[in-house]
Structures are given as structure tokens and as C-alpha cells.
Amino acid sequence: MVNQLTYLSGFNNEHETEALPNALPKGQFSPQKVNYKLYAEQFSTSAFTAPRAENRRTWTYRIRPSVAMGDFSPYKNTQLKTGPQSNSPCPPNVMRWNPLPLPNESSSIDFIEGLVTIATNGDANQQTGMGIHCYSANSAMGNRVFYSSDGEMLFVPQHGNMEVKTEFGKLHLSAGEIMVIPRGVRFSITPIDGAIRGYICENYGQSFVLPERGPVGANGFANQRDFLYPTAWFEDVDTPHVIINKFCGHLYQAPLSHSPFDVVAWVGNSAPYKYDLKSFNVINTVSFDHPDPSIFTVLTSPSELEGTANVDFVIFPPRWMVAENTFRPPYFHRNVMSEFMGLIEGSYDAKEKGFIPGGMSLHNCFTPHGPEASVFEAASNAELTPQKYENTLAFMFESRFPIAPTEFALSTPLRQTDYIDCWNGITKHFDGKM
Ligand SMILES: O=C(O)Cc1cc(O)ccc1O
Numbered sequence: 001m002v003n004q005l006t007y008l009s010g011f012n013n014e015h016e017t018e019a020l021p022n023a024l025p026k027g028q029f030s031p032q033k034v035n036y037k038l039y040a041e042q043f044s045t046s047a048f049t050a051p052r053a054e055n056r057r058t059w060t061y062r063i064r065p066s067v068a069m070g071d072f073s074p075y076k077n078t079q080l081k082t083g084p085q086s087n088s089p090c091p092p093n094v095m096r097w098n099p100l101p102l103p104n105e106s107s108s109i110d111f112i113e114g115l116v117t118i119a120t121n122g123d124a125n126q127q128t129g130m131g132i133h134c135y136s137a138n139s140a141m142g143n144r145v146f147y148s149s150d151g152e153m154l155f156v157p158q159h160g161n162m163e164v165k166t167e168f169g170k171l172h173l174s175a176g177e178i179m180v181i182p183r184g185v186r187f188s189i190t191p192i193d194g195a196i197r198g199y200i201c202e203n204y205g206q207s208f209v210l211p212e213r214g215p216v217g218a219n220g221f222a223n224q225r226d227f228l229y230p231t232a233w234f235e236d237v238d239t240p241h242v243i244i245n246k247f248c249g250h251l252y253q254a255p256l257s258h259s260p261f262d263v264v265a266w267v268g269n270s271a272p273y274k275y276d277l278k279s280f281n282v283i284n285t286v287s288f289d290h291p292d293p294s295i296f297t298v299l300t301s302p303s304e305l306e307g308t309a310n311v312d313f314v315i316f317p318p319r320w321m322v323a324e325n326t327f328r329p330p331y332f333h334r335n336v337m338s339e340f341m342g343l344i345e346g347s348y349d350a351k352e353k354g355f356i357p358g359g360m361s362l363h364n365c366f367t368p369h370g371p372e373a374s375v376f377e378a379a380s381n382a383e384l385t386p387q388k389y390e391n392t393l394a395f396m397f398e399s400r401f402p403i404a405p406t407e408f409a410l411s412t413p414l415r416q417t418d419y420i421d422c423w424n425g426i427t428k429h430f431d432g433k434m
């Protein structure tokens, strides 16, 4: 059992929280002396001059400033990769993978060791694109603490429960929830009650925001109030720690004489947050035709091209299907945007076999795809009564940039090299007659 945590609610709010009374300065951010002899340190994840609506920064009040640390040295190479991947082909094939196995009970794998990159796009140093990783772990990170300078990390847990210690406080995260850790925030992950597994979108581009609602109005989709931020929590621990930083596609380590989780109070809008996907207010057709999946966008990382995301995070949650005279599952299509999908639980309406929880699929820029043959047959002949589509939770990272699988993803035996055969049964029905 884990203790209940308290959270602050509201996407991108200027939150304020203190673990000791009056640790937060009043009326200013950087007084000559901070209460409790703390240090003031600003943490910025947008340029100082970013417009107010996009500006993100938090003032932290900590036992030591972050610079009280040793120097960085290279850390070992792992399966964690970064875009652009040089010398690696990006074949346009439809691709699908079985889930990464959970770590064996006889071995002890922490979050950092269990990270494997499946695909990347864009260029981390140009702050475009993303890395798509899978994690699987069964042990705590001990005195190791991780952060990425290359991107903010959107976690999509698929299996198990974890406690996440961050500089801004603790979060508990379970399958069916998501969490975003801003670029640069230090964290440590501890599996609770067994192994954990999930997906990560390391977003090199602009920070995730909520999509516009347009004519839908002031409510619906993901509502701001359902995004939960941690309350300040700190430990005053003077034992050696190791900081592991992903920077420009490489890992570095640096020694620290103490725990970096020493923020006693903070105020600002840049901090980790989590969201329960069950809170998503699903909006869909109540008449005919299958709408585009953009109606299911939870978070979007915009690019400089309006409406053309660096990456959209889209979910396919349980919902009523009521469309009349309509082919109800996802349609056949070719798309300039590239689509990477995962399955959190149950099954997905376009693929009844082969796409299994923890698995992944990739349909790249203009690669044709759609319902598998048996789904097409069944949905073309189904009686269209209202139907509750349950036991399902899929998601998609959809990006304007082609998504290149890593060497690992191309060659792993987890890859279903016969994936294309699921469309084998698509035959000609045309006979020239109506
Ligand atoms: O390819 C997919 O399964 C994702 C998807 C779902 C949908 O409902 C419509 C278009 C689309 O790309």
C-alpha cells in the first residue's frame, strides 16, 4: 500500500505549494534572504521572452542550488536513441510489434536500464520531432536520478503502478493515466507491487498544450481541471547521488553529494503533471460517418505550421458507437502525417487480432492502412444498432515528420514481419453492377 498523495489541479496554472509553512516568499520571487535559509532558483522551460500564454517557468526554493554538483562525464551507451538517427534506413512498410517482455523476476532492472527506443523523428538539437521509447522495469533507481535536456517526457503506462519522485513532489502513476515531465526536471521511478511497462514520447518540440475546442465550445475533450500537479515534497538527505542526463542524444553522469529532491516550496506553471484518461470527455458523431481521430486529441505539441502538429497525443477510449449507414471502424486511408500506435488495454476496432496490449504499430507518411480484412467484412455487414465499445484503450503519437524505427525495432524478434498479411483477404468485390 502507498500513502495517498495530494495534488494541485489545473492545466498550466500558476500553482504554489510549500512543504514548510512560509517557505514561499511573499510578494516577490527572489528576496535577499529566503526563509529557512533556502536558495531561490528559477526553472524555465520556455524562453524568458515567450508570449505570456506560452511562457513556462517555476521558482523553486531549495536546500542547495542545483549547481552544487560535480562535473559531467560520459555515461555508457544504452538502447536509448535520439533523432536524427544517422545511417539508419526508414522503410515505408507497415510495421507492428509484440510487447516488450516484462523483466524477469531473477534480474533487477531499473527504469534507466529498461529504456529502449523504438523510433525517432525530427532533430532534438533543432527542437523538432520526438523519440518514442518503451520502458520496462522491476526495481527502484536507488541513488540514480534522470533528466532529459532533449525533450519533455510524456509517459503512457501500460502495466503496473509506480511512484515518481520529482523535484516538484511525488506522483503515483498507474496504467490508464498519463504523466508529463517537463524537459530538464529530475526524477526517479520506483515500481510499486511488481513490474511496470509503458511507452514514452520524448517531445523535442514545443511543450504539450491542450488543443483548441473550436465550435465545440468551452467544455469537452480534456478539461483543464483534471490535470494534477504534485505538492512540494523534499528530503534532506546527504548521501551520494548520481545524476544521469540525456543531452544532445548522449547520456552523461554527474555526482551529487546529496539528494536533488530538496525543493521545499515552488511557485509557477512548469512542473510535472498527470491526467487520468478516463476523464476525457469523448465527442463523436451522433449522425453518420467516422470522424477523423483528431477529435480524440488529449495534448498537442504544435509546430510553426498551424494545425500541423509536431506531435499529437490521441486516444481511442471506450465510447458509444451510434453512427447510422456508416462503416464504423477506422476507414482505409493514406496520410501525410505519420502514425505510431500503442494499446493500453483490450482491443482496437480496426485490428481484432495481432495488435495486443503493450504492442505497437507504425503507419508512416502515406503508407496505406486501415481495417484488417476480417474487420472490413464484419463491419460492412453489421447491424448498426447503438453499441457500447468497451474494453479498449489505444493511443497514437501522430506527427508531421516521418517516424524512423531504430535498428532495434527493425531487427527485434518482437517485430511481426507478417503484419501486412492481415490485409490479405481484401479482395475485389466490384462486378460492374450496383
Ligand atoms: O490508423 C489508425 O488506426 C488510426 C486512425 C483511427 C481513425 O479512427 C481514423 C484515422 C486513423 O488514422
Ligand SMILES: [Fe+2]
Binding pocket: 333, 335, 339, 363, 369
Ligand atoms: Fe491511420
